Amino acid sequence: MVIIGAMVRVNAEQHQAAWQVLADLPGVTPFALDDATRLGLVIESPSLDDAYRLLNHDVHDVPGVLSAYPAYAHFE
Amino acid sequence: MNDITRREFIKWSAMAAVATMAGCSAPQQAAPAPQATARPTVEAAKEWHKSVCRFCGTGCGVQLGIADGKLVALRGDPDHPTTKGLVCAKALFLPKIVYSPDRLTKPQIRKAGKLVDATWDEAMNLVADKFADAIKTAGPDSVAYYGSGQALAEESYLANRLFKGGIGTNNLDGNPRLCMASAVGGYTTTYGKDEPMGSYDDIDHARTFFLIGSNTAEAHPVLFDRILDRKSKNANVQIILVDPRKTPVRRVTDIYLDPIPGFDLDIFHAMAQVIIAEKLHAPDFITKHLVFRKVVDNQNVDVTFDEYVKFLEAFTPEKAAEKCGVPATKIRQAARMFAQGPTMSLWCMGLNQRTVGVWANNLIHNLHLITGQFGKPGATPFSLTGQPNACGGVRDTGALAHLLPYGRVIANADHRAQMEKLWGAPAGKIKAQDGLNTIDMFKALGEDKLKAMIIITTNPGQSLPNANKYRDAMGKERANKPFIVSVDAYPTRTTELADVVLPAAMWSEKEGVFGMSERRYQLMPKLISAPGEARSDFDILLDFAARLEERGVVAKGYIAGKFKTTADVWEEMKEASRNTAYDFTGMSRERMKKERGIRWPVLDETHPGTNRRFVKGDDPLLDKGPFADANLKPGDIKIYTGANNKAIVWLRPSKDPAEPADKDFPFVLSTGRVLEHWHTATMTMKAPELRRAQPEAYCEVHPLDAEKLGIKTGDMVKLTSRRGDVTVRARVVDTPRPGMVFVPMHWYEDNALINKVTIDAYDPASRQPEFKVCAVKVEKGKA
Numbered sequence: 049m050v051i052i053g054a055m056v057r058v059n060a061e062q063h064q065a066a067w068q069v070l071a072d073l074p075g076v077t078p079f080a081l082d083d084a085t086r087l088g089l090v091i092e093s094p095s096l097d098d099a100y101r102l103l104n105h106d107v108h109d110v111p112g113v114l115s116a117y118p119a120y121a122h123f124e
Numbered sequence: 125m126n127d128i129t130r131r132e133f134i135k136w137s138a139m140a141a142v143a144t145m146a147g148c149s150a151p152q153q154a155a156p157a158p159q160a161t162a163r164p165t166v167e168a169a170k171e172w173h174k175s176v177c178r179f180c181g182t183g184c185g186v187q188l189g190i191a192d193g194k195l196v197a198l199r200g201d202p203d204h205p206t207t208k209g210l211v212c213a214k215a216l217f218l219p220k221i222v223y224s225p226d227r228l229t230k231p232q233i234r235k236a237g238k239l240v241d242a243t244w245d246e247a248m249n250l251v252a253d254k255f256a257d258a259i260k261t262a263g264p265d266s267v268a269y270y271g272s273g274q275a276l277a278e279e280s281y282l283a284n285r286l287f288k289g290g291i292g293t294n295n296l297d298g299n300p301r302l303c304m305a306s307a308v309g310g311y312t313t314t315y316g317k318d319e320p321m322g323s324y325d326d327i328d329h330a331r332t333f334f335l336i337g338s339n340t341a342e343a344h345p346v347l348f349d350r351i352l353d354r355k356s357k358n359a360n361v362q363i364i365l366v367d368p369r370k371t372p373v374r375r376v377t378d379i380y381l382d383p384i385p386g387f388d389l390d391i392f393h394a395m396a397q398v399i400i401a402e403k404l405h406a407p408d409f410i411t412k413h414l415v416f417r418k419v420v421d422n423q424n425v426d427v428t429f430d431e432y433v434k435f436l437e438a439f440t441p442e443k444a445a446e447k448c449g450v451p452a453t454k455i456r457q458a459a460r461m462f463a464q465g466p467t468m469s470l471w472c473m474g475l476n477q478r479t480v481g482v483w484a485n486n487l488i489h490n491l492h493l494i495t496g497q498f499g500k501p502g503a504t505p506f507s508l509t510g511q512p513n514a515c516g517g518v519r520d521t522g523a524l525a526h527l528l529p530y531g532r533v534i535a536n537a538d539h540r541a542q543m544e545k546l547w548g549a550p551a552g553k554i555k556a557q558d559g560l561n562t563i564d565m566f567k568a569l570g571e572d573k574l575k576a577m578i579i580i581t582t583n584p585g586q587s588l589p590n591a592n593k594y595r596d597a598m599g600k601e602r603a604n605k606p607f608i609v610s611v612d613a614y615p616t617r618t619t620e621l622a623d624v625v626l627p628a629a630m631w632s633e634k635e636g637v638f639g640m641s642e643r644r645y646q647l648m649p650k651l652i653s654a655p656g657e658a659r660s661d662f663d664i665l666l667d668f669a670a671r672l673e674e675r676g677v678v679a680k681g682y683i684a685g686k687f688k689t690t691a692d693v694w695e696e697m698k699e700a701s702r703n704t705a706y707d708f709t710g711m712s713r714e715r716m717k718k719e720r721g722i723r724w725p726v727l728d729e730t731h732p733g734t735n736r737r738f739v740k741g742d743d744p745l746l747d748k749g750p751f752a753d754a755n756l757k758p759g760d761i762k763i764y765t766g767a768n769n770k771a772i773v774w775l776r777p778s779k780d781p782a783e784p785a786d787k788d789f790p791f792v793l794s795t796g797r798v799l800e801h802w803h804t805a806t807m808t809m810k811a812p813e814l815r816r817a818q819p820e821a822y823c824e825v826h827p828l829d830a831e832k833l834g835i836k837t838g839d840m841v842k843l844t845s846r847r848g849d850v851t852v853r854a855r856v857v858d859t860p861r862p863g864m865v866f867v868p869m870h871w872y873e874d875n876a877l878i879n880k881v882t883i884d885a886y887d888p889a890s891r892q893p894e895f896k897v898c899a900v901k902v903e904k905g906k907a
Contacts (some may be wrong), residue, residue: 049131053138055146055210070208080137080555081146086513088142090135096813101745102211104799104817114352114376115345120141121216122134 050089050099053120054107060084062112069110076102089116131805142200145209174201174720176646177215178274178631179802181509182346183640184211185720187630187833188651195219195632195652206324206642212345214802217811218631222652224810226614228627229656239625247624251578252671254607254623258575261679264293265555268565268574271298271523271579273514276636278644278690279661280513280523281638281684281697283580286669290678291547294559295574297525299449299582300514301562301892307475307507308519309890310485314493314772316765317531317705318519321737322468322504323642323723327354329502330468331460333363336388336488337474337896341372344472344508350643364458366391367474368861370466379458380896381447382861385792386781386897390447392487393778395459399495400433404463406496407610414493414762418775435775446455447778449861451599464493466502473510473796477896483776490773499739499761509641520706521697525559529697530706531765534558536817546700548682561891562588563884567605569688570597576607578668580661581628585618586804586872589893590847590884595621611664611848614806617872628661629654636662636690637716643734645711646721662690703750705737705765725764727774738763740802782885782896785863789845789899791829792864795878801870808870821852821876822873824866825902835904842905845898848880851905865902869895 056078058066063084070078070089075098079088088108093099099121107116170189176186189197196219202209231247232239258266269287271280276774280298300308311318319579327333327350340348355361355376359555362378368385381393386559399405416432417424429434429564441452441459461467469492475484495501509515522529540554560568566588568574588594598608599621610622613630626794633654639645654660669683686695691713698709701724723733727744736742741758744795745751751764763771785792801808802819808814823841825833835841841854852867852875860866867878883898 051131051134051138052216053140053142055142055354057349060356077135079142081143083357084355086146088139088146090138091130092135099818100213100813100817115341115349117145117200117210117345117349118213118216119145119211120138121197122138 050093050096051122052099052103052118054091054103054116054118055081055114056087056089056107056113058085058087059112059114063087064111066110070107073102073106076107101121141199141209145200168198173649173651175632175648175651176512177211178218178512178807179214180344181511181514181641182207182344183512183638183642183644183646183721184215184346185646186211186215190651193478193652194707195222201720206644207322207346210346210349213799214808214814215813217528217808220811221807222631222633224614226810227450227655227658228613228615228619228625229658230627231657232625234623239540244659247626248667248671251609251624252668252675254674255576256672256677258607261476264291265295266573267291267293268295268560268577269297270562270565270577270579270582270584271296271518273298273303273509273518275298275513275517275581275661276634276690277517277521277639278636278693278697279580279665281521281529282662282665282687282693284521285522286548286665286683287677288528288554289544289547290495290669290682291554291672294525294552294555294557295565296523297558297562297565298518298523299562299584299587300518302477302587302895303473303510303522304476304507304514304519305524305890305892306478306481306485306887309482309887310489310507313482313774313889314486314489315763316767318507319515319643319706320641321499321503323349323735325735326468326502326506327351329359330354330466331502332465332467333361333362334366334462334467334469335363335373336469336471337476338470338472338508339367339369339371339373339796340470340472340508340783343510344831345701345799347470347508348373362461364461368864370859371868378897379461381450381453381454381458383450384861385864386478386784387448389484389487389776389778390439390444391450391455392484392491393436394441394444394455395462396487396490396494397436398441398456398459399463399491400436402460403524404460405494409496409498410494413761413770413772415768415770416773416775424679426789432775443874462491462497464477465495465497466500467492467495467497468502470508472508474896476507476892477894478892479885479887479894480779481887481892483774483779485691486774486776489771493771493773499736504736507641512640513638515641516637516642516645520639525561525565528554529700529871530704532704545702546696550679558571563886563891563893565596566594570594572602572604572606574606574901576609578609578611579618579622580611583612583616583618583804583806584881585616585621586877586879587602588884589879589882589895591877591879592848593884598622611661611807613658614802614810616806617877626664627656627658628664629658633658634660634690637694643723644707644721645716646726647713647716649717705745705751707745707749747806781844782894783883783897783899785899789901790863791900791902792898793843793845793881793898793900794860794864794866795869796866798868801868803870804872805870821850821868821871821878822855823852823861823902824855824857825857826860826862826864827858828862829902830854833902833904840905842903843900844903845881845883845900847883850881851875865900
């Protein structure tokens with residue numbers, strides 16, 4: 049089990065659209081932070097490979113996402 | 125678990141960590157909050173300690189989770205004053221990297237061509253014998269040290285002390301010569317001393333960001349986020365990017381200038397020309413703080429502001445556009461935006477790794493100086509660094525062939541005398557001539573002029589340009605082959621060439637100081653044990669020094685018995701900084717254990733550290749000590765390191781790269797990084813996930829070029845220069861300019877080791893090689 053908490057920087061105008069696309073990614077749960085240019089993500093996946101791919105490729109490729117930063121990682 | 129599952133608890137922890145990092149009190153839409161008593165056992169078992177990331181020069185604060193004496197987790201440190209809890213993806217893999225099964229755990233000696241295990245005593249005696257023999261028979265300059273911006277500050281200082289003041293050779297250099305020597309040259313020629321005057325705090329005040337040759341998004345992602353944060357909250361913040369490659373930074377850029385690689389100097393002059401022609405310059409600042417200078421027949425000649433203006437007439441935007449391939453209108457826009465300010469320039473290897481690196485740095489400083497974008501919040505030039513301790517560990521400790529600690533230089537007799545006195549070395553022990561810089565050091569090795577070299581925490585067998593030549597210098601069998609010692613935590617393309625390999629402790633396996641890009645010195649605690657018999661570079665250097673003393677080539681007691689720990693060396697380092705522009709005598713070890721780094725200068729225990737140098741009210745050196753000036757008012761600027769307290773605007777001529785594209789080699793090769801890997805990937809390739817994320821080297825080819833060459837994405841392409849060739853997979857993307865190809869520098873396999881292709885021509889001022897520009901031909905290759 050791998051769980052990663054990450055902060056995602058988004059274009060403010062595309063915040064809502066990005067949220068929707070992110071919420072549809074398997075294992076990804078977005079949550080609100082305090083402004084329109086950021087949102088939080090929890091990524092749950094069976095392996096670190098999958099979590100890494102999700103964070104650094106799938107999340108990055110979502111329109112409106114500018115960057116993503118892990119803040120917490122739990123893997124066992 | 126009482127009321128929630130363990131999985132939910134961990135998810136909550138993840139959310140809480142993100143919210144804390146983002147500065148929120150709690151996630152605003154989250155999983156159920158755990159009961160106060162519901163803490164899973166695995167969390168309760170961990171201790172968390174503050175530390176510093178091991179990778180780039182950003183200096184991210186991290187917290188390390190330890191369980192049963194083992195590093196089990198890493199998270200960003202939300203209490204860190206400048207990185208505020210952010211880390212990049214690479215950092216999360218540090219626990220895996222530390223515990224890689226590939227770690228070196230025993231000393232090895234080459235016997236009959238093979239490295240075989242040995243005892244420490246056997247290996248160290250051999251090393252000491254070889255060095256002592258060389259020094260006795262061929263003199264002190266027959267040996268050399270090649271160090272690293274990844275060693276602890278105390279380790280580099282100790283090596284510097286041993287070689288320059290103990291053995292009596294200045295043949296001590298390090299890998300910062302490959303990445304930031306031109307930035308050093310830029311600062312020292314413009315302001316008199318090295319290191320930035322501003323800090324990361326300026327990001328929060330800048331209105332214009334001028335990014336030059338810096339893929340900040342991938343190479344310094346945490347700082348990139350701070351820039352994005354500033355831009356996202358302020359509609360008037362704008363970003364100018366100068367880079368021939370459309371890196372991910374391009375996505376947020378307002379003005380993009382993509383010069384032909386190696387031809388950007390004229391852009392900077394043209395911006396200055398526009399600024400003055402449109403009266404956007406700062407006459408008062410110019411009068412108070414600047415002199416203008418050019419070089420005539422190798423002599424510095426001061427000139428007037430009017431002569432500078434006349435000099436710039438040759439660099440109108442239209443003329444620059446012809447040379448650089450950037451539209452004149454964009455140069456004008458960039459100039460106006462720059463002058464508006466507050467402007468913060470950030471640059472990296474695209475500017476430094478050039479045969480005109482120092483000049484390019486000078487021209488960025490020129491722009492700040494003529495506009496007065498200096499010494500105010502958000503207005504500063506700021507060079508980014510690639511290694512965690514190139515600044516504090518090598519530049520500041522003077523662990524390069526021309527330097528001595530804390531702004532002193534070999535060429536200055538007073539400086540040599542000061543260090544001889546502090547070190548307890550006899551007068552005249554430190555030679556008056558600079559030692560061999562990196563490229564010349566390895567050239568001398570190939571010519572068998574050096575007899576023995578010790579290489580610590582770096583991988584020149586992969587990282588030097590024109591690598592075939594210098595790999596032969598280190599490893600090719602011959603009658604008088606020099607003796608090579610490599611100290612490393614992992615097997616590398618350098619250890620495979622060495623006669624003795626010593627296993628090193630790394631990062632949290634030892635205690636010491638890292639000094640990152642913004643003059644912040646941070647103490648890393650020792651939290652875990654090194655594997656097997658691995659020892660810290662510090663212990664190895666102490667042992668080495670003691671054995672050299674026993675053999676009579678270093679004075680008895682010069683090092684042995686004086687220092688037991690890195691903390692002992694730190695005390696001497698503080699004294700070496702006293703009354704210099706770097707003064708950090710207020711950084712006691714106890715204070716550093718508590719605080720999350722302190723920015724020098726800091727003269728006493730109560731001073732919080734310096735955000736902005738040269739500014740009265742910010743910089744304590746203007747209040748106390750040899751640079752104090754009671755006549756200044758708060759906010760006044762005094763560039764006290766400059767000649768007559770002034771900075772220099774340099775009139776640098778235009779100059780082409782050493783090897784532009786030509787008929788036979790019609791493409792320009794530039795090298796750089798990817799997000800997942802770092803430098804020669806000695807560490808990051810040890811994390812299987814990072815390796816799988818970027819499994820092989822590649823070459824970016826522009827679609828227009830690919831069409832002419834008949835190359836598609838996935839094809840193998842052969843890149844050949846006058847020095848060597850590699851064959852890697854093509855990616856047809858419009859990221860590089862047409863006529864340019866890009867290959868990351870991380871892969872070490874023979875067919876992908878890109879430094880076999882790069883050029884070892886170097887900047888005559890900084891001696892930094894031109895990794896960013898060389899001529900190649902590109903052909904469809906065979907898989």
